[in-house]
Structure formats: structure tokens, C-alpha cells
Amino acid sequence: MVAPGPNGPRFTDVGRLVVRCPDRPGIVHALSGVMTEFGANITDSQQHSSDPSGGIFTLRLEFVLAGLAGRRAELEKRLTVLAGEWRMVWRLTEASHRPTLAVFVSRTDHVLQELIYRVRAGDLRADIACVVSNHRDLEPVAQAAGIPFHHVPVTPETKGEAEARALELVGEVDLVVLARYMQIVSADFCNRFPERLINIHHSFLPAFVGANPYQAAHDRGVKLIGATAHYVTPELDAGPIIEQEVARVDHRATVEDMRRVGRYVERQVLAQAVTWHVEDRVIVEGPRTIVFA
Amino acid sequence: MVAPGPNGPRFTDVGRLVVRCPDRPGIVHALSGVMTEFGANITDSQQHSSDPSGGIFTLRLEFVLAGLAGRRAELEKRLTVLAGEWRMVWRLTEASHRPTLAVFVSRTDHVLQELIYRVRAGDLRADIACVVSNHRDLEPVAQAAGIPFHHVPVTPETKGEAEARALELVGEVDLVVLARYMQIVSADFCNRFPERLINIHHSFLPAFVGANPYQAAHDRGVKLIGATAHYVTPELDAGPIIEQEVARVDHRATVEDMRRVGRYVERQVLAQAVTWHVEDRVIVEGPRTIVFA
Amino acid sequence: MVAPGPNGPRFTDVGRLVVRCPDRPGIVHALSGVMTEFGANITDSQQHSSDPSGGIFTLRLEFVLAGLAGRRAELEKRLTVLAGEWRMVWRLTEASHRPTLAVFVSRTDHVLQELIYRVRAGDLRADIACVVSNHRDLEPVAQAAGIPFHHVPVTPETKGEAEARALELVGEVDLVVLARYMQIVSADFCNRFPERLINIHHSFLPAFVGANPYQAAHDRGVKLIGATAHYVTPELDAGPIIEQEVARVDHRATVEDMRRVGRYVERQVLAQAVTWHVEDRVIVEGPRTIVFA
Amino acid sequence: MVAPGPNGPRFTDVGRLVVRCPDRPGIVHALSGVMTEFGANITDSQQHSSDPSGGIFTLRLEFVLAGLAGRRAELEKRLTVLAGEWRMVWRLTEASHRPTLAVFVSRTDHVLQELIYRVRAGDLRADIACVVSNHRDLEPVAQAAGIPFHHVPVTPETKGEAEARALELVGEVDLVVLARYMQIVSADFCNRFPERLINIHHSFLPAFVGANPYQAAHDRGVKLIGATAHYVTPELDAGPIIEQEVARVDHRATVEDMRRVGRYVERQVLAQAVTWHVEDRVIVEGPRTIVFA
8 A cells, every 4th residue: 555655745733733632522523623723735635543433543644734733733722722622642743744764674685775775766755863783784874874873893792882873873752663673672771762673683573583583484395475564562572463474485595595585675674664653653552553654 | 454344243324425626724633523513423534636736636535424324414415515604515424325336247247256256255345236247158047146138139230229228127227337348338328328338448558448458468478467456437448547466477478378367366356446436435536436444 | 276177077998197206317217218118198297307417206186097997907017117127106097086184173174165065066075974073063064964963072181082082973085184183082093094184273383382372463463464275194183285265454453353364364275185185285394384375 | 497508618619500491391300400510509498389380480599619710700601501401591690799788877776786796796798898877876886897988968958969879878789678767768779789789677568668567566555576687679568578577576565665675576577587588588479589598
């Protein structure tokens, strides 16, 4: 499915509102009323109810509001009042804002290259603030793209310090992407970026959790290999899934062939997940995600 | 993508409203206001604008309204008023209504069998009122399913009369499905069922319009074969497309192999298109369709 | 991929030879020499080596040999000599032979219906000798297709007896298909049909082994659901995989929606696996299968 | 499907033999006899017959032959004799040979970037000898990759000269790739590189031949967009198809969205076609290709 294009003619004055609240009749009317009050034109609207009786209602609006930046405070004030009445959690973003990403890698470049390509092509509206790696292999890739590169070696003994150092170097970013980082990050790290830390796992989760999934897939004799992009939580490979895809393999595929084919699936899946996140299309709902693609 | 299930626990009191009007701010608010007035709970809402400035706005709502059948007249009256204000075209259906289908076939049974299966399985909430064919081959299939079968032979000389006879036998139905009928229907026939006549064409349109598309696909050496479900208009194979799908073939595939593989694509594509139509998810917009899947 | 068509103009005189032996140079030459000797024309040949140095070589030939039935004994004698020289395991089948299937079901008919459809359509060249079920729900389906139906109730207490009774009723068949049978069969049952017992599991194995995989898939929030056809071995859901496929779902999908969508994946995957098996295209190699599709 | 890996441990001593001749019994035996004579181990073998009676037989072998480079002349001599006996056309390549490519582009970089990425990753075993363009936009991309860039402006008046100049600059290469070149090349150009000139067309051919296929696809309201890689012949967009793929779009997709989504399909399809060509897996058979993937 094709989401409305990130390359549209304009981003100025385009707002995105994501709202969650207990589902009860009238909520759409109340929200659209505020939009009408402000003279905003709703250009996209998607909603989901976990259960029409007593469930959680989620709504994502895209709208055009002339002079959004200047009127944002006023709109937020109005939404705060509404939120009180309906017990809403909400967030408002401007499409003109370009989020910043920190990308953690190890030695393989395919996912990083894809992110760089999509940023340049304008398909991923974000800026890669820095690349962090425990190895120096991808320093030239970052440099060629004009992205700061931080080398933070990790050993079993220095894991804690290394993470602290990495976090310090990363500083404030909107999203951290583990683009085949190959290190398990700590619970502290996860908690530092709640719902803002995305990993690509090179299997169709929950199959083949943990290390060396292509070897495990080969041992099991699967006919499809997969990749999974998910938010990272302290439990390994168990966070809410954003996107998954598979590719067909046959009996001729060696483990090495699976790795090779898998790279193309991984880069696609992670880039898609990051793009959806950056466009504020992903909402975590317990162990699952809602994706308004 | 999975649409909210047709096998849900209940259909009583579930309404579907499809609205089209010139796009201008406030339309969602106005419509949701009516829903709120009536105490309806909106359980699904999808919208599309052909162009936020000066385009056509389309909205499909699913809602639960206690006592819908009894209050329908009142709701329609209210919507008629609103329609005047906003220059709306609208239609309201009740999910509990089971549309009737007339299915036209020739000699191959795969698409008919699939429709019968899906009706029985509850995945296609409709009733097949009759099967019409220019051959007697599928009479046993219809009979085994308890569906009236009409044999209406067609020759080049009797084409007009045959069509008239078929239309008479079909009578009033909600939808006519050409399930590999292999006859070109007249403009009169098309006009009798505007946006209510669906055909399956056994190619990826607009490639291979007309007769014998698998032979043409083989001659061209394509690597994917396809099928297309579309509304029928007087221009051959040119009506608005509802759904398309493809399957991979390789150099080993003979024309006969393509036909065989294609049958599974055709049945899937047509059944999907009919299901969407029956659930009021398809809106024709000029040469295209909007599908709120 | 499309395998050469089962609906080809002729099956008489068409043979299939599957050979396995330690890989060493000259094996193809030796085998093709025998074929040449007999005046057979090789129409399809596929081969695989688990490892060119010291691995197992597998070859599948399709050939046309005039008067195959009459010359089969002679050919087998010649192959036996060759097998001694090359330490070959081999099997020879005639395409004109229609294998017999016993299909075990429980209450859902989608997979059984698909098998019946494909047999009738000529896409699956086999005969369903009987349907066995622990419930009477699908008796009418079997009857309508003219297939003997055996009702063998199973309770935890009578499981052993029930299996014995089922095996007795089934008698000699070429393949047993568990078409959503929903019962775990015993090791004895498995051993009675080595590499001739196929199950459809309603998940993308090895994810969601065991009961209620759609519920588990929903709980985990996956974005693709799958189905897996595999040979059954005593270890639950761990036998060699023949075919897998997936379908996309989104956050709107309930467990019931997943079941509904999954039915179409299951029927496709099982029917494909059974077809390949019946055409002698599947070779078990340890925990994996070679599929010469 | 995964072809045996181009990243295998070794390429030295690996040969590929593609043979075509009238189909008659004994051909495999004769060829495998030569291989056995030379002590070659056949590691992959794929064959196809356009028609077992009186058709053309095509065989592709991969084999390991110790000291291949040194024994090549001897092997070729032996094959020449055999070719005379069986009226064979054949070609022998060494896997260790890296073919050279000339890549023609215009202003969009996605296909070129993909080719560069795959060469670097080792997934496409070839060398890009030069990039030719009628615009300077992609000069930095070529330079960053260390590839000579030739700017050859084209105007309607200078088309002939420009082509001549481009051909002179390109010189001897194994394959010319039109990677969204956006210019129609002359019949002379096509004939200079028979079956060695690959184009990516941004539609699912034969739908939307010619210029601006995404606009045409949008106008027609298709639900899938596609891309086609084909050998170029003098007739526009009519050469033998090597690979095709599609991506799903819905009613929300603008022409611009289709272009954006299409880029990812195009790069995948062209890179796959070039890889197969370079591994000598593609054989032209009249208007079609045989692809031993």
C-alpha cells in the first residue's frame, strides 16, 4: 500500500495529530469540531478501535492549517482542554519538522546505505545525526555521506561504559535505529528511548529469536526467510513489531545465500518501519503496533 | 490487508454510510455530528480526497446504531437535509442486508466454485440468486449448491434475444458477476447495471485486452501472469479496475500451464472484488475505483 | 514457479526416476547412458548436490519411453545393477499411476474442498480413497464428492483404539494427508507412513508450534500470518517442511480475521505440497526437503 | 528462488557451459561424457526443451574442473567436435571472469546506485567500466564510486552523433545497461550489442509501452504497478523479457507516489536481470527468454 507521499508539494502548515482515548460516541465529532473551529482542512484521517465497547480509540489526522507554526500554541491549548474532557493522550507534530536519527551499526552496511539513500531521495524525511559503531568498517560510508561517525568499541567487560559513552555521543535525537548493530542493548538504554528505539531482526519473529537466525533457519529447512523491524524493549526480540517481510528460498540456498537474500529484505523492512515512525504513523498498543500506513 | 471481518459477532444494527461531496473544511464534523445526534457509535471510518483543494471528498463510515432498521427513515431524512447543504451524494446500507447476485458463466467452474465456497463459509455475505450460462456444463454445480440454473444459448445471430432472455430470467438482483462468461455483453446490458456489473478478465489489464490473453501473454514471454476484476462499461475491458493480482511463471510454462495457474489467480481476484463490492467498500471515481479495504 | 503441467497431453509412457547417491563425477553420464540405451527421451532433469565434495547427489528425471509399462522390469533390472556400482537409492514411478490419498479432517472443510476441487480439475493427479474424521460435520462434503467417509470418534481415553481403527479403515494408500485434523497422531502412526504423511500447520513454522497458533500470532502482534505443510514425524510440528506461504494482516485483524484469512493460505500451501509429493518432486534430506518444483 | 551463491568460496576452476541444439535422445549422455572424460564435476545442471519432439534443447552446466584456464582450449576443441555431431550452438565461460558493464543513465540515480551497491557487496560479480549520461547530474555518484563518467549531451538534432560518440567512449564491454536512460537508442546501437543490451522499463510490459508509463498507469487506475527488464531490440519496448515484478498501490497513490514506489521495483528488477545475465543464466529463445535462475 502506498501512503500519501512524503514528497508532496508542501510540508509547511501540514500537521499530524495522533489521539488515543477510551472509545465512546462523539469523539470524532468533538475532534473534528476543534479542527473546524481553527479552519483546518483534514486531508487524511485514519482510526482504529481496539473494541467498540469499552476499548481504546486511536485516531490519526493529517490536516492543513494556514499559519500552523504561529497558531500551534493556541491549538495545543484547545486540545489540552478537550483531552481533559475525553481522557485523551495526544501528540501533535508538524510535517515540516525533520526528526533526527542516530544509527547504530556493526560491520555490514546494507541497512545504513539504504537509510542514507532514502534520506537523499527524499523518501525518508529525517536527518541522520550520527552513526555509532563498535567497529571502524563503516566509517568511510558515514564520511562519504557527511555524517559524523563515532567509534565506540564494545567488549564484554566494557559494555556498560561503552553504552554510556555511546549515549553521551548521541545526545538528543528523535529516534535511535539499530541497523544490524549485533549487540544486545541494556534495559537502561531501552528505557532511555521508549518507543523511539527500532531494531531490525534478521528473522521472521517470533521464529529464530537471538543470535544467528539464518543458520537456525537453514537448520530447520524453512522455505521462506524473513526480517522483522520492532521497537526494542528489555526482553530480547520481544518488542512490538512494526513491519515484517519474507523472501522465498529453496533447497539450494546455503546459510550464506540466505544471508545474502536476507540483506535485501532487512533493508526494505527497516527502512519502511523507520519511515512510518518518522511520519508518526505507528502507535504502540501493548504488545502490538497500530500502523496507519 | 485484512478488512474488519464479515464474520463478526453481529450485523444487526450495523450501518454503512458512503458519502461523496466537494471537499471543504467541516464536512467530517457535520457528518459525525449527525451520528452523534443519533447516538451511533462509529466503528470504522475511511476517507479520501481526490484533491484537498477543490476535489471530491469521499467518506465511508461503519457504525452501530441501536434499532437501526426502525430509525433508518429518520436518519435518511436527516442525511437528506445535510446532503442539500453540502451537495452530497450518499448511500446507506444495513450490514444485515444480504445482496443477491446473478452469476454468468460459460464452461469453466473455478470462479463459480469459489463464489459458492465463500458464500457458504460466510466470507462473502451475499446470496447467489441464479447462475446463467450459454452452456449446460455447470448446471450440476449450480444444482448441487441449490442455486437455480438458467441455460440461455447464445449464437451470433441470437445474441440480442439471448441477452434479453437472460435479463428477464435474472430479474432484480443487486449485482451481476461475469465469472468467465466469455461473451461480450451489450452496452444496454452494461447500462442496466451501472457499477453493479463485475467481470474477471484473465490478464493484467491493460495488457492483453480481448480474447485469448494467456496465448498473448505466452507469445510475449511475460514472467508474471495476472487477472483483473473490473466494473463493466460498454468499452471492452476498459471499465474501472477493482482488484488485480499476478502469479509468477517461468520459461517452462506452456499456454496451458498459464491457464491452469491463472485459474487460481482469477478466482481469488474476482472473489475479493465481489466481497468488497458487497460490503460497500468500492466507489467508482471516473476511470478509477476507491477501495476502502 | 510453474512446474511442467500435470495436464499435459499424455501420461502414458512417461516415467519419473529419482536417484540419490554419494556425489562423484560421472554419475549423470552413467544414468543418461542407461536412458540412451533404452531409447528414452529425457524431458526434464533437475539435480542437487548437498556438497560437491563428499555430499549427496540427488537427481530427478522425467522421460518418455515407448512401451514403458512393458519395459519397466527390464529398466529396473538395469538400474539395480547401476545402483550397486554407485551406491544409489532410487525409485521409479509411472506418471500414468494415480496415487491414492486418505484425508483426515476434523470440522473445517476448506482444505478438503480444495483437494477435491484440484482432483476434479485435473490439477492434482490422485484419487481420494477416503475421508476420515473424528466428527460427522464433513460427511456431506465427502458424500457429495462420492468419497467414502469414515467417522472415527476420538477421546483422550480411546485415542489408541481410534487410531488403530482409522488405520484399519484406511488400509493401503499412497499418502495420508492431515487436512486440519486437529489431533496429534502417535509415533506409530508416523512410522507407518514414513515420508508419506503430510500435515498442514496453521502458522509459519517454527513460529507458533502447537495448538491455537492464530491466537498466539495475534498475541505477538505479527504483521504476516503463515501456513506450513510438512511431513509428520513423531516430534510435534518438527518434520521436514515442504512448503510455506504467508499473508499480510494489519492491526485491525482479530484472531477470527486471522483464521479466516489463514484458511486461504492453508488450502493453497497444503494443496501445493500434496501435488508436489504426488508428482514425486519432494525428496527428504535429513531435516529438510529438496523440492524439484 | 535463490540461485547458487555468487559469493561461493571459489570461482577459480568453475566453468559454465550453455548449449543449444535440436532435441534428440542422447544429448545429455554425450555432453556428460565429455565432462567425465575431462574429470569435471558437474555442480549444477538445468535444462529445457521447447518441445520434446523436434524442439530446441537448452542445457546450462556449472562444473568444477581443476586447472580450467589451462585446459580450456582442449575442452573447447572437444566441444567443437561434439557441436558438429549434434548441431550445437554453445558458449563456455569461466566464473572467475568479471564481465564489464557500461551503464547509461539520465538524471535519476536509484538504479545506478543499486548496481554500484551490488557490485561492492559482491552480489553482482561484474565491473562497471563507465557511466554514460546525457546530463551531468550523476557525475558525482560515478566519481564517488571511482567509475569514469562520460557526459554525452543529446538533442534531437545531434542524436546520431551523440550515439556514435557514446559508443566510441564505451568501447568494448560485455554488457550495456540502460538504467533509466530515457532515450530511445537506434537500431544500429541495438545491433552492436545483440543480447548484450538490457533496459529497465518502468511498467509491467506490454502494458504502458513508451513514455510516461506511471502517468498512463494512474490514468487507467491500475492496482499494481510494475517494472520490466528486457533485452533491447529495434522495436520499442518489445524485446525479450528477462524479469518483471510488481508492487501494490491503492487509490491514494498519485502519479508521483507511483514513481516513488516504482523506483524500488525498478532497481530490484534491473539488478536481478543484470545479475542473471552476468552469471550466464539467460538464453534468448525467439521473443522469450529462458532463465535458469
